[in-house]
Amino acid sequence: MLAESFLPHMNGVTGSVLHVLRHLADAGHETLVIAPKAGDIEADLHGAQTALLRSVPLPSYPEVRVVFARAAHLTEILRSFAPDVVHLASPFVLGWQGLAAADALRIPTVAVYQTDVIAYAEKYGMPRATALVSSHIARLHRRATVTLAPSAASMRQLSDLGVDRLRLWGRGVDAERFSPLRRSETWREQIADGRTVIGYVGRLAPEKQVADLAALAGIPGTRLVIVGDGPSRAGLEASIPDAAFLGHLTGAALAEAMAGFDVFVHPGESETFGQTIQEALASGVPVVATGVGGPVDLVRSSIDGWLYRPGDLDDMRRRVEDLVGDPAKRIAFGAAARDAMTDRSWARTVDRLTGHYRQAIRLRAMDDSLLVRGTQRPDPAEHVEPPQSWRRFVALGDSLTEGLCDSSRMNAGEYRGWADRLAQLLAHGQNGPFRYANLAVRSRRVADLVEQQVPAALALRPDLVSILIGANDLVGTAVDPAALAARVEGAVRRLREAGADVLLVTTFLPPRRAAKLFARRFGEYNVHLRRIADQTGARLVDIEPQPAMRESAMWADDRVHLRSGGHRFLAYRAAAALGVPDAVELADLDAVLHSEEDEPANPSGWFTRDALPWVWRRLRGRTAGDGLSAKHDGYVVIGRGEVRTETRTG
Template identity: 70%
Template sequence: MNIANVGPVTHRSWPATLHPGVVRVALLAESFLPHMNGVTGSVLHVLRHLAEAGHETLVIAPKAGDVTADLHGARAELLRSVPLPSYPEVRVVFARAARLGALLRDFGPDVVHLASPFVLGWQGLAAADALKIPSVAVYQTDVVAYAQKYGLPHATALVAGHVARLHRRATLTLAPSSASTRQLEELGVDRIRRWGRGVDAERFAPERRDDAWRERIAPQGQRIIGYVGRLAPEKQVDDLRALAGMPGTRLVIVGDGPSRPALQKAIPDAVFTGHLSGDTLASVMAGFDVFVHPGESETFGQTIQEALASGVPVVATGVGGPLDLVRSSVDGWLYKPGDLDDMRERVSDLVGDESKRRAFARAAREAMRGRTWEALTGDLVTHYQDAVALRRIDDNMLLRGGPRPSGLSASRTRGRWMRFVALGDSLTEGLCDASRMPAGQFRGWADRLAELLAHTSDVGPFRYANLAVRSRRVRHLIDEQIPAALALEPDLVSILIGANDLVGPAPVLPAIVAEVESAVRAVRRTGADVLLVTTFLPRRAAARLFARRFAAYNVELRRIAQEQGAILLDLEAVAEIGELPLWADDLVHLRSSGHRLVAYRAAEALGVPDAAALLGLDEALHADADVVRGGWLTRDALPWVWRRVRGRTAGDGIVPKHDGYVELPTRGDRESARTS
């Protein structure tokens, strides 16, 4: 696709983060009004709640007819489209990238939201990339399964490849369920966040039940089994034939689609209402006694949520989106996929047991109370925030020549630690961080982190050791620091090392990585946790000489963290770490503000509450007053070269500043002191 004529945006620069206020969102929808389906419904809900929160929106979608619905102030650009021959409700837009680029440039969005992207979504993604706009791709339609259902085995691999490329290219992907998350991960997609769907719990409610409608549909008091959805092969509505003729029941099928004529012939006793929406649909849904959902390719299952909100127990296939919605034996049943006898038995169980059905109905309604579109749209804006930050990281990584990190952090909370040992080189020793320290002594990020961990502990004592020494390499980690650390029996060990190896002549990366992995493995075998920290560089021309080495090394550290169960502090993914004001005059070490940033990012990775907010407070209270002294060449560069020529390092003769544990006061200690 030719995107050469989509020039960069000049009237607007994309922020590193979205600040409180108006967010401008361009939504590209693969499907839109007047055709109503799950994608269209989700887009309309998002438009409404973004507008209510004061944000501005643009909708770019296929034109399929007149749109009279309320778009909640959104500007709409509906593009010429053609219907799929076998499925006219689905429209395909073949828009030029220049056209999409012009629309985006004119609107100036903070983020591009791709709703169930495939054709238009791919074109919009190309335009957004050319303009360097962050993109959020919402995975909502399992088109791979659809290709299989429609008997296109040769196209399935092509479709899967396209889906994988599209979502890997997007800045961030939102998946609605654990099943869809696993599916995307198997396709090699990274940066996946969970984002479900909201439900209108005011419209879909038990109070909407219409006894007069029930009397017309089931005049002999039969129990009503209902289905709501598109009548198409991928929905497997044909499976409902297994429920035909069930004693004392009436089957009601709500919806329309290409399979309707065949279904009416196959299930002649069922009631087919056609497409329903709004209050009419809510009233019919609340009139069901049991809702059945047979589709096996659902990424979520919005009608399941609506049934549950209506106080109707659900019987659904035990695969895909329903797994996250239906609590088997609590508010419904999950049956074995493809086992229609099991489906019929589960439905029969609820139809024949009124007390169980009522208990399931109460549990179903209660489960949906917190799943409002308002709350989900608030979460969506947070995901937009992540995408904006990640886009900036991606651009920086592209300049450095490395692959993009998988996310802002891979933080996990393990528990409370009481014995922390820091390993590494000058960065962990704390060189150039002389904040509130006697002359000739340094503080550093590890010292600051130890204080934060101690502060969050209710019991003591909290013990901390720092075995890091300037100029140390990975072989020193193996030969000296790991044995000394294990002797202290820590429950948390931080490892930040490798930079001195990587800036040396012709480093053997596999050997360095193998040694680091063996160090991590040795600590993890004791049951202690490891905080593994990626290396990073200042944003200066000279650093580009080593950028590819550092990027390749960090890729291996991420792998080690995942395979060995370490907690990853991915500083390479923190864009601001490269900014020169955070670096000392020698442009090799961090100054106090840089060490503060690392300490609080580490605390965040370890699950310390409100670490980001505490960083802002710390910066405000302890602004650096670093003074530049002398020239970098004579003060820093030439002494370093002279030491190398003589085969010496700055760490010769230096011993660790805390080679044994020091005790730090905990929050519990301070509270005890106040009460005594």
């Protein structure tokens, strides 16, 4: 095991290494740890040998040490130990040198992605270094035999960097140490004097965004407790003077503190996983965390905690206040949290890890039989499948999927839309006919999707279904985004159970000041859509965070719908999510070919032309879609150079 960080400095990487050492030893494996030498080690290494190398402290963060070892020296260490596999724990500098040494000896490597150093470079104000760091991470993980990522978000991040052979491997949690049984009323009385405890555990450094916790100051009847140490501690103590800073805790003291919290808050947006979140959940403590990255895989919003919109500190405070003010909800969320951790023991997690080791050994042997990594034959154990070929595509949704305002090269009163464009892209290159139906109708809501569109789609027996819906619900009154998303989840599961692949698209708002009134709702709803995609295996087109969607040129004169350029953008993003080759390049070409259509929007007359009719319909309980039927309620056949309606029988 080559560990970029190790004892006596304790962090997530070091903690994971120690747990893995213990369970590898229990299973009878022999282990050598190669790591920076930073001081005396008193912890039990469970029989592991060590090769601790000279290191230098990182200037801005002396607890982190960097090893500049020669690859030749590492090669000799590895040759002497003769390992079956080299485990790279959060590799960066030492990990790259270890990769070179392992390659020289033809030893398989398993790289564990645990630290988002790309985001760290941004947080520490090194924008020029970000591109170099990103390139280095991509090269390193592409060179490793197998890369293990801890969450769906980090899997997507690495895939976008061109990393292949990705496997999902989370972290275990010590459910015996972190348990509700560790809760001590004596500790709570000493720390909070009977108040509700809002807690945080982790490194006190800029990338953890602990300063965001200042937004929780002044919540009546609460005490903010911060456990951890790091370069930001002095500044945080000055900016959050009413908080209790307990410093770095370990063992029983840490478990007692964690169980003593009433609410755990995790503000970091660059987490690949979130080990302290798991430890809080195992302690029976509900969690409020940012709805991005690793926390999305761990926190089940409205079940064992809340995910808040990234960067929205008002939303974070509201989520915390919701739990602070409702002891019964805290108890229910805490019980659900504890139950969810029972299957995440370190023993089971390390069992899965050794399975990845065995696969890496098989893959390395295959690589060595070929001259070029990129041309290897697929290993049957990987269950590699060829690119998906869909023949029956059905689009569901509202006016956006109907194609409203996309009049590009269409007859008067007719519209194309992103789904029509996507169907053309999917049909291109097919040997046989490609069938496409579009059941979307303007003004439709989630209830219409569930009760009408999904049953109609199932009758068509599609192998691909797209869903983009929810905006019309979210701009209404008394909306529960979680309940709304739950209905969408039911629809997705029905389609998946019927054998269809599902393309799920996040909702998005126009770049208007008034739209900010609904931003929190849309953000929460989209957090659920991302979770639904992860849990059901649906393909996700995450449009909400795309900077292009904040450009006025994407939006039609009515300030609500996409114009042709916006529909093209969405179509090609969807095509990329479905694996259409060269989708990004095709998008650029298409934009050039249609440049004469992409004139700036003309909002003049908007109030009388668009706003007043909408208000009048609302007052009368009507919608723009009343009396309208779907564009294509049956299949049209898209072939080479033709589009024709298919006659249905029976």
